Amino acid sequence: MSVAQLIQNAWNRQAKWLIVLRPLSCLYHLGFWVNQKLYEKGIKAVYTAPVPVMIIGNITVGGSGKTPLLIHLVNYLQSQNVRVGIISRGYGGKGPFPAYVGLDATPDQVGDEPCLIVQSTGAAMAVGSNRQQSIELLLAKHELDLIISDDGLQHHALARQLEWIVLDRNRGLGNGKLLPEGYLREPKSRLNTGTVIEHAAQPETELNMHLEVATPYLLNAYESRTFDPKQDFYAVVGIGFPQRFYRTLESLGVQQFQCHEFPDHYDYDLTDLQFEDTNPIITTEKDAVKLLPILKHHPDFNREIWVVPVEAVLSSACYRVLNQQLADLGISIE
Template sequence: MSIAQTIQDAWNKQSKWLIVLRPLSWLYQFGFSVNKLLFKKGFKNVYTAPIPVMIIGNITVGGSGKTPLLIQLVKYLQANQVRVGVISRGYGGNGPFPAFVTLDSVPDTVGDEPCLIVQSTDVPMVVGSNRQESIELLLKQHELDLIISDDGLQHWALDRQIEWIVLDNNRGLGNQKLLPEGYLREPVSRLAQGTVIEHAHAPKSALNMHLEVAEPYLLNPFFDQSETFDPKQDYYAVVGIGFPKRFYTTLESMGVDQFQCHEFPDHYDYEIDDLQFEDTNPIITTEKDAVKLLPLLKKHPNFNREIWVVPVEAVLSDECYQVLNQQLTQLGIDLIQGY
């Protein structure tokens, strides 16, 4: 097991030995605070885009439900004739950057989450670590009303008019310590500075979301697609996401209670050997993993193990849409019908 995976497991378990990393957390906080201050005082340049920018991010490392939320918001804005584009760092992609993400893009080039976003929405999207270059390339070819930044909450070089912070109460804030003692990118006090969307099935806040599961589908391109999903089958749960426990809870809610967990690091680059097991039991995985597994299956047409994908959709409270409409109206962006 890698050091990164060991630390991630310790975060999820809130292991007491993490206290030995506290000096590194102090160093991280010092560096982070100085960098933020340099931008705030004007010693470092902040780019302000010619149109409003909305950032959807979190203060934690790992999955929070941010990508399904972004996809749902893009669909909502498109339905209301708001011309929206998306930028992202393209984590896991090798570039060259900045790069447009298309329906034909592959994760090795632009990253797995950008592929999933565009496949789900067909939204204009550019990825790259330099957000200014990404926005300029996006606006060079598209006339837009709003840009949504996938993550980038801590990217102070980019000015923003709206910040939505996803707080996953299923995972919580762990030991509430900054990296690497805990999995917080910023102190808890940061939540007071943005619009917090609570991700929970039993939320306490009116601004909340949860993930709703749709019917699993067979990923294998060369298999009979009419085959139906059997929740009573034994599965290998193969996941490379930030918070695998959420996926296991989803499986149990679907009646899938016979599965062996096989976890990989977030944004993991799969090889065909990662999918080989002693028996012929099927694999079950997430949509984020599926965008990386599908090109692999196409390269290995003789791979004969079923891979089932569990799609999820973010369901937002009415209050989320009301707040979004108010925020956009204040920026001069009118929706044709509202919510």
């Protein structure tokens, strides 16, 4: 087990031994504060795009549901004739950057989440660590009303007009400590500065969302087959918070599955999909983007791989707030 996975497991358990990492958390906090002040005082340059920028992010390490939320918002805005583009860091991609993400882009070039986002929305998207370059690349190709940044809440070099912060109520804020003692990227007081979207099945606030699960489909389908939750599965996942996926499987009636966890944005190879028996694999849409190229290179691979699709469902208050926020920026919703 890697050190990163060890710490991730300790965060999920809120292990008491994490206190030994507190000095490092203090250093992290100091460094983060100094960096923020350098931007605030103009010592470090902040780029302001010629069109409004909306950031969808979180203050925790690991999954919170922001990617399904982003996909849903982009599809909604497109249905309202808002010309929206997307930027992202492109974690896991090798570039070169900035890179435009077309439908033919591959995860090893631009990262898994950008591929999933473009396949799900068809929106214009560019990735790279330099957000200014990504925005300029988009605007050179498209006329846009709004740019949405997938993550980047802590990227102070980019000015933004809107911030939506996804808070996964199931996972919460853990032990409430900053990295690496806890999994907070910023102090929890940061939630007071943006629009917080509560991700919960039984929300406590008006602005909330949950993930609705659709019927699983076969990634390597050669014929129509019906999903059978009574099978024994290998749950292969490389996401930030795999426990959410396991709960999703249970909600589908899947009871027998062996967990095979990999780091977030993991670069799979064929050996990761090989087991002694012929039981099927079940995975997420994000992982499926990385697995599909393997299947194309190995057409003789005959183990079933089932994919569980999810879609963000937003409360009516989310649309009301979003529409008002966009109107304040001069973007009308039809």
